[in-house]
Amino acid sequence: MHEGHVPETELAGGFDLQATVESGQTYLWSRADDAMYDDGLAWGGDAWYETVLPATETETNEPELLRTRWDGERLAWESTTPQAPEHLTRLLRLDDDLDTIVAATPDLPLLDRAFERYRGMRLVRDPPFGSLVSFICSAQMRVSRIHGMQMRLAREYGDALTVDGRTYHAFPTAEQLAPATEADLRDLSLGYRAPYVKRTAEMVATGEAHPDEARGLPYEEAREYLTRFVGVGDKVADCVLLFALDYLEAVPLDTWIQTAIAEYYPDCERGSYRETSRAIRERLGGAFAGYAQTYIFFYLRTGGE
DNA sequence: TATCCAAGGTAAGTT
DNA sequence: AACTTACCTTGGATA
Numbered sequence: 001m002h003e004g005h006v007p008e009t010e011l012a013g014g015f016d017l018q019a020t021v022e023s024g025q026t027y028l029w030s031r032a033d034d035a036m037y038d039d040g041l042a043w044g045g046d047a048w049y050e051t052v053l054p055a056t057e058t059e060t061n062e063p064e065l066l067r068t069r070w071d072g073e074r075l076a077w078e079s080t081t082p083q084a085p086e087h088l089t090r091l092l093r094l095d096d097d098l099d100t101i102v103a104a105t106p107d108l109p110l111l112d113r114a115f116e117r118y119r120g121m122r123l124v125r126d127p128p129f130g131s132l133v134s135f136i137c138s139a140q141m142r143v144s145r146i147h148g149m150q151m152r153l154a155r156e157y158g159d160a161l162t163v164d165g166r167t168y169h170a171f172p173t174a175e176q177l178a179p180a181t182e183a184d185l186r187d188l189s190l191g192y193r194a195p196y197v198k199r200t201a202e203m204v205a206t207g208e209a210h211p212d213e214a215r216g217l218p219y220e221e222a223r224e225y226l227t228r229f230v231g232v233g234d235k236v237a238d239c240v241l242l243f244a245l246d247y248l249e250a251v252p253l254d255t256w257i258q259t260a261i262a263e264y265y266p267d268c269e270r271g272s273y274r275e276t277s278r279a280i281r282e283r284l285g286g287a288f289a290g291y292a293q294t295y296i297f298f299y300l301r302t303g304g305e
Numbered sequence: 306t307a308t309c310c311a312a313g314g315t316a317a318g319t320t
Numbered sequence: 321a322a323c324t325t326a327c328c329t330t331g332g333a334t335a
Contacts, residue, residue: 024313139314145330146313191328196315233315254313272322297313 001065001163002082006075006094013098016120017070018045020092023298024143025243026124027134027150028171032067046070048078052170053087054127055159063159063170066091080163093122105285105292110264114292114299123294124243128211129204130171131244136196136231138239143301145189152188153177153197174204196231203229215245220274222247234273242290251281251293256300 008015021029032048050067058064064081068088075094077084089095102115126134130150137149150171157172157180178201185194203209209229214222222245226237235254241247251257253273261268261280268279284292 135313136315138312140312140327141314141329142312142331186328189329191330192315192326193328231315235314239313252313256313301313 001078001080002084003076003078004085005071005077006085006088008074011075011094011120012100013096013102014120015070015075015094015122016045016118017049017068017075017092018047019118019121019298020124021049023118023121023294024146024301025294026126026131027137027147028126028130030147030151046072050168051091052154052158052161052168053081054130054170054173056173057087057127059083063161063168065161065163065168068092080161090125093125096122098122101288101291104288106283108264108283110260110296110299111284111292113304114295117299117304118295121295121298123248123291125246126244127171128215128240128244129174131240132200132204132211132226132229132232132236133171133177133197135236135239135243136200136229137190137193138236139193139231149188149190149193156180156184156188174201177201178205193231199230200232211240211244214241219247219249223250234277238277238290242294248288248290249281249286250290251277251284252290253277253280254297256297257293260296260300 029049029051032050046069048067048069050065053064053066055061055063058081064079066079066084066087068075068077077088105111134146134150138146154169154171157176158169161168180198182194182198185197190197211226214225217225222241223234223237226232226240235252238250238252242250242252253276265280265283268276268283270276270279281289
């Protein structure tokens with residue numbers, strides 16, 4: 001295993017690894033201590049987190065293990081690849097300048113409290129297919145269970161990798177996932193999401209469509225593109241745009257944000273997803289509105305008011 | 306111990 | 321285009 005660290009001085013605006021990984025943006029990382037995912041908020045936050053890089057994203061075309069831990073002053077890492085810092089920077093957006101982003105965001109009381117509480121939390125940049133499947137699975141589901149679904153999908157269908165006697169699994173490719181039957185996926189407790197995941201995997205595997213195709217389109221066109229996948233409506237599309245495809249202005253209108261709008265920004269409620277989305281995006285500052293959304297989401301979900 | 310409820314929504318059918 | 325309804329599963333709350 002290669003190892004190293006990223007010093008705090010290279011992380012403009014600080015870093016909160018636990019909030020970044022456990023805030024419900026990504027379901028493709030795990031806590032190495034096997035503590036219940038989504039149970040760490042009162043815990044301490046210096047656990048190792050690990051993910052497996054898909055073979056399609058590595059220099060070797062093999063899956064690679066990546067582990068990382070915040071030790072209070074710096075981001076330590078261990079990996080089967082020496083390219084770990086580059087992968088960490090991409091996946092956890094280490095080169096985002098949070099000070100600039102916070103400064104560019106409007107001065108709203110709720111937002112200020114959320115920024116203060118979780119200062120250092122970054123957006124993630126998940127692999128698009130994994131992000132797409134994760135958020136299809138997120139419908140009417142709790143964070144810890146969404147995570148469990150992705151872990152089971154990886155274990156059943158993803159590439160295996162053995163390191164120090166332990167076996168890890170990459171999230172499956174569309175080609176690996178498409179052959180699964182609806183019954184297979186229901187056995188993994190996906191419930192009614194099973195046929196959505198299967199049909200979406202088939203669409204990607206056959207080349208009919210790919211989430212990467214949305215990249216670069218004007219924001220609302222990109223969202224519209226993603227809704228062609230089965231199980232993907234406006235909200236899930238916004239999540240993929242924000243957490244995988246670099247659309248930092250995307251504001252997923254989930255139940256928590258809907259509540260926040262009703263309570264704090266009622267004038268932004270416009271009756272339709274499209275118009276409400278435009279209004280709240282404007283209220284949260286436009287270009288980085290998705291960053292603001294993620295802070296508000298996590299702040300409210302963890303008991304902030 | 307049994308029952309109920311809600312969880313980061315979406316698709317399909319009606320009006 | 322706006323409005324209803326069904327949908328799997330399960331941990332945690334309530335009786």
